Amino acid sequence: MGKSVKIKDLLKPALFHQISGDESALEREVFVPEMNRPGFELAGFFKHTDFRRIILFGEKEISFVKEMSKESQLACFSKLANDETPCIIIAKGYSCPEILKNIAIKRNFPIFETTQATGRVSIDLTGTLDEALAAETLMHGVFLNIYGKGVVIRGDSGIGKSEIALELIKRGHFLIADDAIELYHIGQGIVGRAPEVLRNLLEIRGIGVIDVSKMFGVASVLPKDHVDLIIQLERWLPSREYTRIGMEEDDVMEEILGIQIPKIVVPVTGGRSMSAIIEAAVMNMQLKDSGFDSSKEFVNRILDNIKSKSS
The missing domain is CATH 3.40.50.300 (P-loop containing nucleotide triphosphate hydrolases)
Known part of the structure; x- marks a missing residue:
């Protein structure tokens, strides 16, 4: 197994508010430095998804989720919030979709909300992970x-x-x-x-x-x-x-x-x-x-x- 960074060491409470998952959920490890903006996954395409990446929701993703049916959300979020995915981050001050939050609570899966801009979160975390996993x-x-x-x-x-x-x-x-x-x-x-x-x-x-x-x-x-x-x-x-x-x-x-x-x-x-x-x-x-x-x-x-x- 290669180098990794634990979620608890990567996301600081001052910037990222945890809304699901307990202390043990923060022991999940990140092995790759790239972020995943799940546009294709929300549309139902999972063929080449690398679940080792942190999933980042921004304004476009949240807007797309609002257009999805409850059945589609349930099917999609059940695949995203799995044992391999390190965590999900909801950026730009948006609230986590209720269906996703319920799934995460049942599975002890970590989801975080932040007021930071989506691009800033992606740049900062990618830079930090790129150095830590180099x-x-x-x-x-x-x-x-x-x-x-x-x-x-x-x-x-x-x-x-x-x-x-x-x-x-x-x-x-x-x-x-x-x-x-x-x-x-x-x-x-x-x-x-x-x-x-x-x-x-x-x-x-x-x-x-x-x-x-x-x-x-x-x-x-x-x-x-x-x-x-x-x-x-x-x-x-x-x-x-x-x-x-x-x-x-x-x-x-x-x-x-x-x-x-x-x-x-x-x-x-x-x-x-x-x-x-x-x-x-x-x-x-x-x-x-x-x-x-x-x-x-x-x-x-x-x-x-x-x-x-x-x-």
Whole structure:
């Protein structure tokens, strides 16, 4: 069985008024993040209904119910209020149809009413469930926000990831996670954060663990961010060819939970300011995102120079 969220942990009493079902009914679990607006079901079409979804009634559904006969309501609501459906929510201040309420009371099925707009309920609950039920994995490295981009810095143990992160924090960038990064597939991207026990902490060899939020202020840390770039630090090998112009190979990508993330390999050697190099890599990425590629511009200049000399 996959991840789930219990109804009692999802719907807060301040926003959702429970009109049926006791405490045990709130133990029902939600396994999928999507909402079900039951238009087809009210019309009698149940062929592809996924009963694992929360059912949400808005103005259109309530208006349709008023046009239904009592027999049709009884047949439809008996199918909707089943053991697999987590709950039903009636939005926009409307009252629950009496037939549905009676069925729910007999079956100890949870129904909630709320004054919130239907669209707002759908957006808020879908976002909450999408994050809570997201596929996840754990990655070793340091995660920072640099110039507005979520950057994961990876490399062998002892290569200096945390020390580079410390320098970047001193330059005004933000720490999200050190050593272990929890990664979640949310929406169309990957979101990373620190495990609770490591939040705001940075380990520096020779010093120990420091609390970045205490040392540099609460504005120096972020709770989470989207992963936009992976920078892989490697020890410099004279025998290996590294990117110099930027046109030597196609863009390198790394797949995380089914999402392709841009990746840059940066060699580490004495005398190189790694924090400045990483800043430059992020700024160059931002330029590419805006449509300007410095490597292509350099190649074009060379070609133009050759043409001018040959003419």
